[in-house]
Amino acid sequence: MSEWLRKIRERAEKALEKKAKYGPDIDLSKYSRIEINEIDDIIGLASEPAKRIGLSDREVSNAGYVQVNEKIWHGIIVEGLKRQGVIITSTGEALKKYSWVRDYYWRNISVDLDKYTAATELYSNGRGYFIYVPPGVKVKVPVYTCLFITSSWEAQFVHNIVIVGDGAELNLITGCVVPHKIVGALHVGVSEFYVGRNAKLSFAMIHAWNKGVHVRPRTSVRVMDGGSYISYYLVHSDVASIQAYPSVKLDRDAKTHMASIILGSSNSIYDMGSEAVLQGENSSAEIVSRVIGRDESWIAARSRIRAFTSPSRGHIECLGLPLSKKATIIALPELESRVEGAELTHEAAIGKIAEEEIEYLMSKGFTEEEARALILRGFMRVEVPGLPLQTQRLIDATIKLLTEKATG
Amino acid sequence: MLLDVVNLVVEVRGRRVLKGINLRIGKGEVHVIMGPNAAGKSSLLASIMGLRKYHVVEGKILFEGEDITGRPSYERALKGIALSYQIPPPIKGLKVKDFVSAILSKYKCSVDYFIGKMLEVDYLMDRYLFVGFSGGERKRMELYITLLPHPKLAMLDEPDSGVDIDSINKIADVISILAENKTSILLVTHTGHILSRLVDKGSIDVVHLMMNGKIVFSGIPDEIIPLVFKYGYKEAIEKLQRLDKNE
Known part of the structure; x- marks a missing residue:
């Protein structure tokens, strides 16, 4: 193992017991990692859950990156994009093939942030998608990435890296899917996104988990001068618990628009946040969330905009709609300014139809x-x-x- | 008889808003209801539509001979009764075009392009329903939506209030065409513009004057409308009732 990687691993090992700031704590030792089989099985297997998130078989088989449990399958779409210099592979492969990838590995997010990032480093074995779009290349057709869990008591750790070069464009759609029969599983996805100068990345996530699954995404995005990052997150299924607080750091003239739609059900716990850090002049952020609480769901919609420079602008809009007497919705908009002249506003409301x-x-x-x-x-x-x-x-x-x- | 309202008494949160209304509308007839504020005009329309807060205490409503008094509003709508709201609520997130297609598939009907053109609603299709609409846009859209399912009875609650003159003209044209096409109309209005246009075309069959939850006078437009515009409701009603007695 090379020296730089050993240092990362050491830090990870020290953080394996470190609890996350938000969300119920998960005992990682309860989960194992199991391997499986052939692509045809996977499409068959994936069909049922994929339909739950609106993807057809064709979309699954054309996806840029498919991972079922711990096995990785690459789609056909990759070949077409190769000619434009786009790289779609696993993070492990990318690290082996291109030495420059290490400059993007754990650079946006700390490996010892908590036990989940630490475990991802130690157990992901290079899994997760790596996407590189060269400067100036605009990939208009959305690239699908799908992650499936098909066995119970499995832990899926992935480390995703997306790099969109200066002036380039990428539209990602991802769906993480778990069939109804799975009784217990853990999904941890670390995502480091780098959006170059005047580049654009849109990222739509449509997720269907189920009752027994704990989900701990760890996402951090850096948007360079004039770039934009658009995210859309929809979770509409039961889940044991999900806790995420993606953070977007914005340089000069960069902007972000983050939308989260949470349709809570059963006794699921959703602790979902979005953070924007305005660190470059004229950067701006808009964070929108819509929360529907049914059954006995517990939903915290956190959002935070932090301004370190001015002029800069940020707005949070968080609307909640409880549809059950036993559901809990907590809206937590946070505005923080360390400068004079930042314009930060928020609107939060919990109402009824x-x-x-x-x-x-x-x-x-x-x-x-x-x-x-x-x-x-x-x-x-x-x-x-x-x-x-x-x-x-x-x-x-x-x-x-x-x-x-x-x-x- | 298309609509037959018999001795209708209606309460809203215990307050009596209609105090014994009798009203019969035949197929293709155009009836106008006039009266001062709080006379019960909108309440009458809402009660015929079956809106939930209007509780029928006495009397009944027959539509095509069938007693619909206790039926929910959506059933009445599907039978061919439509109400154009005076102030329809904005519904954030519901796109006009999606609502229009929901209505078309519900009633298995097709768009009347002619009415759409006349009311100039095409450019509003991508907007959220009534969100940020101007007065004229709101009225034209509400009338368009009301007429989409080709109702047998169109009840129009002040389709011309708070509207610029261009929109009033378009709305008046559409009402005239409806009348010509033998749609029964129950129209609540205050302003002379639509009335004079309908009177000119001879479209109006009956004018009813309402006050304090009652229809106090019904007659032909030539008899009533000039008096109302000359003397105002109160005096006009007194004069008309006196004339009536003398006869």
Whole structure:
């Protein structure tokens, strides 16, 4: 093992017991890692859960990166992009092949942040996707990455790295999927994204976990001068617990728009945050979340904008809608300024479906249930400027499907 | 008879808003309701539509001979009754085009491009329903939505209030066409513009004057409208009732 890697591993080992700041603590020793089989099985296996997030077989087999449990499968799409100099591979392969990749490995996020980042370093064995888009190359067609867990009591650790060169563009869609039969699993995904000068990265995540699964993503994004990062996060399934607090650091003239839509159900715990750090002049951030609490779900929607420079602007909008007496929604917008002249605002509200809206829709011929579905669909629909049309369509279709069955 | 309202008494949160209304509208007839604020005009329309806070205490509503008094509003809508709200609520996140297609598939009907063109609503299709609409846009859109399912009875609650003159003209044109096409109309309005246009075309069959939850006078437009505009509601009603008695 080379010296630089050994140093990282040492730090990781020391942090293996370090609890995370938020979310229930997970005993990592309860989970094992199991390997499996052939791509055909995977598509078959993946079909059921993939449909839950709106992906068809074709999309799964065309995906840029597919990982089932701990096995990695690359899609056909990769060949076409190769000609443009785009690299899609596993992080492990990338580290072996290109020495410069180490400059992006644990640079945006500390390996000893908590036990989950530490365990990812020690147990991921190079798994996770690595995507590099050369400067000036605009990849318009969304690249799908899918991660599947198919065995119970499995822990999936992945370390993803995405580098979008200066003036380049990449649109990512990712879905992590777990079939209904899985009773217990752990997913930890570390993601380090680097968005170059005047580059653009959009990242849509549509997730369907299930009751027994704990999820601990650790995401950090650096956006260089004039770049933009757009993220859209939709979680609409049961989960044992999910805790995430992705952070986006913005240089001069850089901007971000982060949207999280959480449709909570059963007794799941969702502790979801978004952080933007305005560190370059004229940087701006908009963080939007929509939270629906059903059953006995517990949902914390955290968001934080920190300004270290001015002029800079940030706005948080967090709207919650409890649909059950036993659901808990906590909206926690945080604004922090270390300078004079930053403009930071927030709007947080927890409300109910307006009776007059239901009444209006019913008078137009819709049953109460249909009226609620139309309103919920509207509530969950967040305009995210900069998302490609295909991505937006996939999201709209998913939300339509969800609201039709979510009104009970 | 298309609509037959019999001795209707309605309460809203215990307050009596309609105090024994009798109203019969035949197929293709155009009825206008006029009256001062709080006379119960909007309450009458809302009660016929079946909005939930309007509790029928006495009387009944028949539509095409069927008693619909206890039926929910969506059932009445599907039977062919439509209400154009005076102030429809903005619904954030619901795109106009999505709502329009939901209505079209619910009623298995198709878009009336002509009405759409006349009301100039095309450019609003990508917007959220009534969110940030101007007065005129709101009225034109609400009328468009109301007419989408081709209702048998269109109840229009002040389609011309708070609207610029261009929008009023478009709305008046559409109402005239509806009347010509034999859609029954129950129209609440205060302003002369739509009325004079409908009167000119001879579209209006009956004008009802309402006050304190009652229809106090019904008659032909030529008899009533000039008096209302000359003397105001209160005096006009007194004069009309006196005339009535003398006859």
